[in-house]
Amino acid sequence: MDERVAAAWSVLPEYLGEHVLLSAAAMGLGLAFSLSLTIAAVRSPHVRWPVLLLASLVQTIPGLALLALFYPLLLALAALSDRLFGQSFSALGFLPSLLALTLYSMLPVIRNGVTGILSLDPALIEAARGVGMTQSQRLTRVELPLAAPMLMAGIRTAAVWVIGAATLSTPVGQTSLGNYIFSGLQVQNWVAVLFGCVAAAGLALIVDQLLALIETGVARRSRVRISIGALVLLAGIVSAAASRNDVDAARYVIGAKNFSEQYILSALMADRIAAEGGSTVHRTGLGSAIVFDALAAGDIDAYVDYSGTIWANVMRRTDIPPREPLLREMSEWLDREHGIVMLGALGFENAYALAMRRDRAAELGIRSIADLAEHASTLTVGADFEFFARPEWPALRDAYGLAFANRREFQSTFMYEAVTTREVDVITAFSSDGRIAANALLVLEDPQGAILPYDAIVLLAAKRRDDALLRRALEPLVGAISVDLMREANFRVDRGDEPESPTAAARWLATRAIASSQ
Amino acid sequence: MTSDASVDATGRAPLIELKGVSCSYGEHLAVRSVDLAVPARQFVAIVGDSGSGKTTTLKMTNRLLEPTSGEVRIGGEPTRSQPPHLLRRRIGYVFQRIGLFPHLTVAENVGITPQLLGWPSAQIASRVAELLALVNLPSEFASRYPAALSGGQRQRVGVARALAARPAIMLMDEPFGALDPLTRDALGTEYRRLHDKMGLTTMMVTHDVFEAVLLADRIVVMRGGAIVADGTPRELMNNHRDEAVRAMMDMPRRQALRVAAMLDQETGHG
Numbered sequence A: 001m002d003e004r005v006a007a008a009w010s011v012l013p014e015y016l017g018e019h020v021l022l023s024a025a026a027m028g029l030g031l032a033f034s035l036s037l038t039i040a041a042v043r044s045p046h047v048r049w050p051v052l053l054l055a056s057l058v059q060t061i062p063g064l065a066l067l068a069l070f071y072p073l074l075l076a077l078a079a080l081s082d083r084l085f086g087q088s089f090s091a092l093g094f095l096p097s098l099l100a101l102t103l104y105s106m107l108p109v110i111r112n113g114v115t116g117i118l119s120l121d122p123a124l125i126e127a128a129r130g131v132g133m134t135q136s137q138r139l140t141r142v143e144l145p146l147a148a149p150m151l152m153a154g155i156r157t158a159a160v161w162v163i164g165a166a167t168l169s170t171p172v173g174q175t176s177l178g179n180y181i182f183s184g185l186q187v188q189n190w191v192a193v194l195f196g197c198v199a200a201a202g203l204a205l206i207v208d209q210l211l212a213l214i215e216t217g218v219a220r221r222s223r224v225r226i227s228i229g230a231l232v233l234l235a236g237i238v239s240a241a242a243s244r245n246d247v248d249a250a251r252y253v254i255g256a257k258n259f260s261e262q263y264i265l266s267a268l269m270a271d272r273i274a275a276e277g278g279s280t281v282h283r284t285g286l287g288s289a290i291v292f293d294a295l296a297a298g299d300i301d302a303y304v305d306y307s308g309t310i311w312a313n314v315m316r317r318t319d320i321p322p323r324e325p326l327l328r329e330m331s332e333w334l335d336r337e338h339g340i341v342m343l344g345a346l347g348f349e350n351a352y353a354l355a356m357r358r359d360r361a362a363e364l365g366i367r368s369i370a371d372l373a374e375h376a377s378t379l380t381v382g383a384d385f386e387f388f389a390r391p392e393w394p395a396l397r398d399a400y401g402l403a404f405a406n407r408r409e410f411q412s413t414f415m416y417e418a419v420t421t422r423e424v425d426v427i428t429a430f431s432s433d434g435r436i437a438a439n440a441l442l443v444l445e446d447p448q449g450a451i452l453p454y455d456a457i458v459l460l461a462a463k464r465r466d467d468a469l470l471r472r473a474l475e476p477l478v479g480a481i482s483v484d485l486m487r488e489a490n491f492r493v494d495r496g497d498e499p500e501s502p503t504a505a506a507r508w509l510a511t512r513a514i515a516s517s518q
Numbered sequence B: 001m002t003s004d005a006s007v008d009a010t011g012r013a014p015l016i017e018l019k020g021v022s023c024s025y026g027e028h029l030a031v032r033s034v035d036l037a038v039p040a041r042q043f044v045a046i047v048g049d050s051g052s053g054k055t056t057t058l059k060m061t062n063r064l065l066e067p068t069s070g071e072v073r074i075g076g077e078p079t080r081s082q083p084p085h086l087l088r089r090r091i092g093y094v095f096q097r098i099g100l101f102p103h104l105t106v107a108e109n110v111g112i113t114p115q116l117l118g119w120p121s122a123q124i125a126s127r128v129a130e131l132l133a134l135v136n137l138p139s140e141f142a143s144r145y146p147a148a149l150s151g152g153q154r155q156r157v158g159v160a161r162a163l164a165a166r167p168a169i170m171l172m173d174e175p176f177g178a179l180d181p182l183t184r185d186a187l188g189t190e191y192r193r194l195h196d197k198m199g200l201t202t203m204m205v206t207h208d209v210f211e212a213v214l215l216a217d218r219i220v221v222m223r224g225g226a227i228v229a230d231g232t233p234r235e236l237m238n239n240h241r242d243e244a245v246r247a248m249m250d251m252p253r254r255q256a257l258r259v260a261a262m263l264d265q266e267t268g269h270g
Helices: A003-043 A045-060 A063-085 A094-118 A122-130 A135-172 A178-186 A190-220 A223-243 A260-275 A288-296 A307-314 A323-338 A358-364 A369-378 A392-400 A412-420 A434-438 A468-477 A483-494 A502-517 B002-006 B054-061 B084-089 B106-110 B112-116 B121-134 B139-143 B151-163 B181-198 B209-215 B233-237 B243-269
Strands: A252-257 A280-286 A302-306 A341-349 A352-357 A380-383 A406-409 A426-430 A441-443 A455-460 B016-025 B028-038 B043-047 B069-074 B091-095 B169-173 B201-206 B218-223 B226-231
Touching (some): A003 A094, A003 A135, A003 A178, A003 A190, A003 A223, A045 A094, A063 A135, A063 A288, A094 A135, A122 A135, A122 B084, A135 A178, A135 A280, A178 A280, A252 A260, A252 A288, A260 A302, A260 A468, A260 A483, A260 A502, A280 A288, A288 A302, A288 A307, A307 A323, A307 A455, A323 A341, A323 A455, A341 A468, A341 A483, A352 A358, A352 A412, A358 A441, A369 A392, A380 A412, A412 A426, A426 A441, A434 A441, A434 A483, A483 A502, B016 B054, B028 B054, B028 B069, B028 B226, B043 B054, B043 B209, B054 B069, B054 B169, B084 B091, B106 B112, B106 B139, B106 B151, B121 B151, B151 B169, B151 B181, B181 B209, B201 B209, B209 B233, B218 B233, B218 B243, B226 B233, B226 B243
Parallel strands (some): A252 A302, A380 A406, A380 A426, B043 B201, B043 B218, B091 B169, B169 B201
Antiparallel strands (some): A302 A455, A341 A455, A352 A426, A352 A441, B016 B028, B016 B069, B218 B226
């Protein structure tokens, strides 16, 4: 078997189990809400239109955005509950995913339920009243049984949606089949992407068929069909719950953002912790804004961030001091504000940089950003989704008077493709990216120092500040990774032909980095 | 002599009593201050054009509609004194669209009110068998679903369902209106027999004057939400003072005479 397929198989029970539990919980909770709202909407026209409007509105919010919105909301709620009751909860992972998917599941059930009940023959309602049923008897004996096929069709739609949308819960820290897709996309492991898609689609298909069995069972009043469908569904949920290995507090939770370098470094940290006798779980593929909040809240124990990111995004500073003073001031601020420990800098920078094809740069006589500014009005710039919203962009633009003819945004893998195929002229590369050397790109000089320093730094959560094992494991990494080493490790994962897994690249990096420093 | 028809022979209080009952839908006054007293065991037909308020009057009797003003009494007791579903379990209700529950068998449909009343299931089963025989349906129909029945068979089930919990009162809203003439005639005649045999009190809304004349002890004519005539079929057919009532009640007699004349001619030729 292909190494990547084997790797994908090995994590399938965990990803699938988590995916099933999350989807089942969201469907269960969603059904409880949807059915109550359906009944309320059927009984009162005053309730009906706001309920249907709200449910439709939720559906128009893109799934990823809905998940992302719940994170800050829950974070604020957790802080409030901590202040009021001295009881906090994790705003990361399961809870925001559950709530977003619950909301997502509601529209088809409510819409079908309301339509199903309201479109019943009025003669049946008159008969139900005429024979002496109360309102609730009418609901359980006439309206719900007769609307059941329509309701079940809504439930099937909802289940398929929820299972599909659950793949989007990876960026808020919930393990799901989406982990295959997000990490695969990042490290160009198309086998993993495909594996995740097939697994999610397969799961949706199976659940849909089981619900279809229950649906026909309801329509034909066949207890056998209903029981078989329900039992298999239940067995799936139970086995998912049983296979779940508990995340006990003794484990170290290692976070990572959603790009190759982060996957490699989190694998490296996990290996180091394992070597010291600790066990780890990963929360990878987290959104850049979420990962710091997660560390501050103690949902993750350690991860690698970059000094400029903390400085600009978290501390909201707009000045650009030199490296050392920035690190010092940031370290003090993290300790003071959050009790977070900056263990140290790894030894390389992953800064934003502007890069061009070497031949294109030579053609135009460009070596620095100042040279670029003279030609910018005829050039197209490509950036990742974040760049134009970051403070670096106005800083660069104003410092050099950059005005590009066009600008486009890409997922970073495709950004490198775009500059190589001359679709864009300049890209916002990352200085530690392996693809800079591999694609013969030139990193333009920044003579005015307009770009923030981005030293890779290891951060520890407040509750782990005195954790001897963690410090013993991670301290040797400080100052041990040069930018050349990191670029090569990154390239091993990012290269188009025969890419390595992040774990393999981390092992390679470990042999060079730790060996040379010891 | 309208008073003769509304007073019980034994002098007891009427079983059904509507006192100054009105009902309006928004601006529209569908029924205006109707007084109607029905003694036990009487078969009353309410006739009138569509929009005359006859169905509204019927539905106010078992609180399928609530009167806007006035009072309805059953057995001397105001209907408002108990929850509507308890009242309706004591009153049989049959209507033109029948409303058999399609997801329940014939037996389950017939047994629904006894089940709501909490009868033991053995008692329900024997009552269902008894009722199917009473409305002339074969016992094997018990396990069928309504979709497998003809229109006439469905309404037989509808009548059986209304009779299941042994009500003293039957309310019928154009019960046989959607059936073909033969079935309609047969069912009407059979029902009248059941009414007598079981000592029921029946209020039946119909737009068919023929049916009213043939089945009812008493006919109430409604127009524009009010009662304009009330008496035995014979009284109403005998040159009533109201011209419209006279025209309406004249029709069955004229038709009967024409049919009789035709039959006479045929015998004459033969």
